[in-house]
Amino acid sequence: MKVLVLGGSGMLGSRFVESRLAAGDSVVYTYNKNSIALKGAKGVPLNAEDYDSIIRLVEAEKPGLVIDTIAHPSVDFCDKDPISAYKINSASCEAAAIAARKIGAKLVYISTAFVFGIREGLLTEEDTPNPICAYGYLKLLGEEAAKIAPDHVILRTDQVFGWTRPGQKKTFVVTNLEKMERGEEAEVCEDWFNCPTYVEDLVPAANALAGSGKTGIYHAVGSSFLNRVEWCKMIAREFGEDESLVTPINSAKLNLPAKRSKCNLSNQKIIRDSGVKMRTVGEALKDMKKTRN
Numbered sequence: 001m002k003v004l005v006l007g008g009s010g011m012l013g014s015r016f017v018e019s020r021l022a023a024g025d026s027v028v029y030t031y032n033k034n035s036i037a038l039k040g041a042k043g044v045p046l047n048a049e050d051y052d053s054i055i056r057l058v059e060a061e062k063p064g065l066v067i068d069t070i071a072h073p074s075v076d077f078c079d080k081d082p083i084s085a086y087k088i089n090s091a092s093c094e095a096a097a098i099a100a101r102k103i104g105a106k107l108v109y110i111s112t113a114f115v116f117g118i119r120e121g122l123l124t125e126e127d128t129p130n131p132i133c134a135y136g137y138l139k140l141l142g143e144e145a146a147k148i149a150p151d152h153v154i155l156r157t158d159q160v161f162g163w164t165r166p167g168q169k170k171t172f173v174v175t176n177l178e179k180m181e182r183g184e185e186a187e188v189c190e191d192w193f194n195c196p197t198y199v200e201d202l203v204p205a206a207n208a209l210a211g212s213g214k215t216g217i218y219h220a221v222g223s224s225f226l227n228r229v230e231w232c233k234m235i236a237r238e239f240g241e242d243e244s245l246v247t248p249i250n251s252a253k254l255n256l257p258a259k260r261s262k263c264n265l266s267n268q269k270i271i272r273d274s275g276v277k278m279r280t281v282g283e284a285l286k287d288m289k290k291t292r293n
C-alpha cells in the first residue's frame with residue numbers, strides 16, 4: 001500500500017515511516033524545518049500553514065492511508081500564537097481530511113489527552129472533552145476535522161516516550177536520563193500528571209487499527225497514571241542513577257502561559273481493538289534498558 005506520513009520528520013512521524021517501510025509499504029513523508037532523509041521513503045517539503053498545498057499533495061500522491069502527525073507540539077506556543085497554531089494544529093488536518101475523503105483514503109490523526117482538562121476518574125472515549133488551553137482546543141478542532149474523512153481513526157495520546165535519534169526532539173525519559181547521567185539535577189513538576197505512552201506500543205497499535213475496518217476515537221495511552229516526580233524516580237531506579245537528583249518543583253515557578261491538563265484515560269478500547277498491550281511505565285522502561293544501543 002502507499003502511505004503518506006504528514007510530519008514524517010517528527011519524533012512520532014519518523015517511527016511511522018520506518019514501521020510502514022518494514023511492513024513493505026511504499027512511503028511518502030513530509031518535513032518542514034527538519035529535512036531529514038529517511039532511507040527507502042520519499043521526503044517532500046511542506047508548509048502546513050499553506051492549506052491548499054496539503055490538498056494538492058494528497059491528491060497527487062493518492063495514498064491508501066494518510067497518517068497525520070503534524071503539529072506544533074508546544075502547548076505554550078499555542079497559547080502565545082493561537083493563529084499560527086490554528087493553521088498548523090487544526091486547519092492542516094482539515095485539509096488532509098478533505099483530500100482523504102475525496103480520494104477514499106483512510107486517515108489516522110494523532111490527537112492528545114489535552115482535549116480533556118482537569119478531570120477526576122478514568123475517562124473513556126464516551127466522555128465529553130473540555131480543553132482548558134489553546135493546544136487542547138486546537139487539537140479538538142483537528143479531531144472534528146479528521147471526521148470529514150469517513151474512514152478515520154483518531155488517537156488521543158499522552159507524553160510519548162522512547163529512544164530518539166540525534167536531531168530529534170528528546171522525550172522526557174531521554175532528557176532526564178541524560179541529565180542524571182551527567183550528575184545534574186532533573187527538575188520536574190510534581191503537579192503534572194500523565195499517562196506516559198511508549199512509542200513502541202503506540203505505533204503498532206495505530207498500524208493495527210489503520211489496517212482494520214475500525215474507525216473512531218481511541219485513547220492511545222500507556223497503562224500508568226502518575227506525576228512527573230514518580231516517573232523520573234522510576235527512570236533513575238531502572239537505569240541505576242541517583243534518585244536524589246530528581247528535584248520536585250511546582251509548575252507555578254515556571255510561569256508558563258498554558259494551563260496543563262490532569263486526566264487519566266482508559267486504554268481498554270485500543271487494547272481490545274488493536275490487540276497491542278499498552279505497557280506500564282515500569283514495563284516500558286525495562287524494555288528501553290534492554291534495547292539501548
Ligand SMILES: NC(=O)c1ccc[n+]([C@@H]2O[C@H](COP(=O)([O-])OP(=O)(O)OC[C@H]3O[C@@H](n4cnc5c(N)ncnc54)[C@H](OP(=O)(O)O)[C@@H]3O)[C@@H](O)[C@H]2O)c1
Nearest residue numbers: 007009010011012031032033034047048070071110159160
Ligand atoms: N509527543 C507527545 O508526547 C505527544 C503527546 C500527545 C499528542 N502528540 C501529537 O502527536 C503528533 C506528533 O508529535 P511529535 O511529538 O512527534 O512532534 P514533533 O516531533 O514535533 O513532530 C511534529 C511534526 O510536525 C511537523 N510540522 C510542525 N510544524 C509544521 C509546519 N508549519 N508545516 C509542516 N510541518 C510542520 C514537523 O516538521 P519539522 O520537524 O520538519 O519542522 C514534524 O514533522 C502531534 O500531532 C502531537 O500533537 C504528541
